[in-house]
Amino acid sequence: MSLYTAVFAGLSPILDLHPVLTIYFKMLKRYILILFFSAGVLKAHQPVMDMAPRWAGGSGLQIRHIWFGSDELLAYEDQVSNPLGLSHDVNQTWFEGVYTFDRSFRVTAKLPYLKQSRLRPSGAGTVFEQNSGWGDLIVGMPLKRYTNASRATWNLGFTPSLRLPTGSSAGDLPLSDGSLDLGLSFSYSYEGYPWESHPDRLFYQLYDAFVWINGEGERGMREGNVFGLDINWGIKPIFDDEAVTGTYLMWDLSARHARSSDTLTTPLSGSRVHTGPVFVQYWGSTMFRVEWKFPVWERADGMALSRGDEFNIGIGRAF
Amino acid sequence: MSTDKTQTFTNSNLMKITHKINILFLYGASFLFLHNFGHAGTLAASKPSSSDPNSFSAKVSSVISDSELAVKVDGAVCSFCANGIRKGLSKYEFVDTNGKNKGITLDTKNQLLIVRLKKDRKPNVTKVFDSILKGGYKPVKAYTKGVDGKLLEHVPQNKK
Structure with missing residues (x-):
């Protein structure tokens, strides 16, 4: 008997007794099988903080921690009542490295340590599940074409990536779907002084459009492909060239669309x-980044928990 | 029936998302065009002219000493990202790495790199240009002061 069948065998009496709840619990059928793979939260950003090192022979290390979670239940775009108190909580610590052969050619590796939990419906009640461990290793090869001008520098980037199934796909809340996935990212980043009216105001912008083409995993799991767009706009209001320090204030916009999977096992869409x-x-060769993102629009393909607010904190160093 | 509805919903949803992304790209493209267009004017205005006392050369002349070398570096607008230049240059024997920032300072507002030189050591400007290129930036022109205090300009042989 599958988990799906077992859970709904328990829910059936409730559905019979409370016809009003029928739609609610039918939608919950999808939620129950939602799995929290790293792909669904993946950022295409590259170490160190998308900025360094651009010099030949340079390398970098960074560690980032991402937390998100919610107990807000969505039915398509609408928030609905969550009488069972369903929730999820995901913590990811990413260990990332980069080596720059030439400013146009780098190799990156990113490995997450995941700690995740959820409260899901089971029978007439709920069950708490959690899992932790190493997730899937992502190896990328950012290719960049730089342009250096009198008061600005910008680059166009193309980054093919492979996500290797190094995470465990065991358990009810697996860390990986066990598939080999291909990522493609197209980016543009600019830093410079674009305004003649404000010649000392530095502006930074990053656009990153990417897709993850997800393969067939283990246990019949298969994530739908994920499309994403990240935009960063910011200024650098404070900097001291003598001390090699500076502060960026930016705004981030992240959009994601996860397509339905071919199978019914992973309705993470x-x-x-x-x-x-x-x-x-930044101070010298060390850069610190902290961000907070909140949902402005979410649409689940059925019923699912909101992703909730996301906090991201990281520190990186270029060598 | 249910599958059809789901398919219709998915297609409709996808179209809406695609539309929103298109709009974002259009805004982005417009912005990029505007900032690049504005940038061209800035570039032309910043070209050095030796006859103009307000020219870039004149500013450089007033900033550097006899024991310093200055380089106009295109793209060097961030001191963090330019750490590679500092790293590359500091290994040369003619660079005085004692003191702050290993003797290498970058003025990001003017994209002017200033390298402190060891006493009685003649800088190898070609090596300086190479280090800047390997650092990911574009050297435009180097400046040193001659024995008479006059500003000497050095242009890279092979501009990239």
């Missing part, structure tokens, strides 16, 4: 737009 402020500080 829907669309969302998150946005929020970003604070970046």
Whole structure:
């Protein structure tokens, strides 16, 4: 008997007794099988903080911690009552490294340590599940074409990535779907002084459009492909060239669309737009970044928990 | 029936998302065009002219000493990202790495790199240009002061 069948065998009496709840619990059928793979939360950003090192022979290390979670239940775009108190909570710590062969060619590796939990419906009640461990390793090869001008520098980037199934796909709340996935990212980033009316005001912008083409995993799991767009706009109001320090204040906009999977095992689909402020500080070769993003629009393909607010904090160093 | 509804919903949803992304791209493209267009004017205005006392050369002349070398570096607008230049240059024997920032300071507002030189050491400007290129930036022109205090300009042989 599958988990799906077992859970709904328990829910059936409730559905019979309370016809009003029938739609609610039918929609919950999908929620029950939602799995929290790293792909659904993946950012295409590259170390170190999308900025360094651009010099030949340079390397970088960074560690980032991402937290998100919610107990807000969505039915498509609408928030609905959550009488069972269903919730999810995801913590990811990413260990990331980069080596720059030439400013146009880098290799990156990103490995997450995941700690996740959820309260899901089971029978007439709920069951708490949690799992932790290493997730899927992502290896990328950012290719960049730089242009250096008198008062600005910008680059166009293309980054093919492979997500290797290093995470465990065991358990009711697996860390990986066990598939080999391909990521493609197209980016543009600019930093410079674009305004003649404000010649000392530095402006930073990043656009990153990407897709994850997800393969067939283990246990019949298969995530739908994920499309994403990240935008960062910011200024650098404070900097000291002598001390090699500076502060960026930015705004982040992240959009995601996850397509339905071919199988019914992983209905991790829907669309969302998150946005929020970003604070970046650097001292010498060390860069610190903290951001908070909140949902401005979410649409689940059925019933699902909101992603909720997301907090991201990281520190990186270039060598 | 249910599958049809789901399919219709998915297609409709996808179209809406695609439409929103298109709008975002259009805004982005417009912005990029505007800032690049504005940038061209800035570039032309900043070209050095030796006859003009307000020219870039004149400013450089007033900033550097006899024991310093200055380089106009295109793209060097962030001191964090330019750490590679500092790293590359500091290994040369003619650079005085004692003191702050290993003797290498970047003025990001003017994209002017100033390298402190060891006493009685002649800088190898070609090596300086190479380090800047390897650092990911574009050297435009280097400036040193001659024995008479006059500003000397050095242009890279092979501009990239």
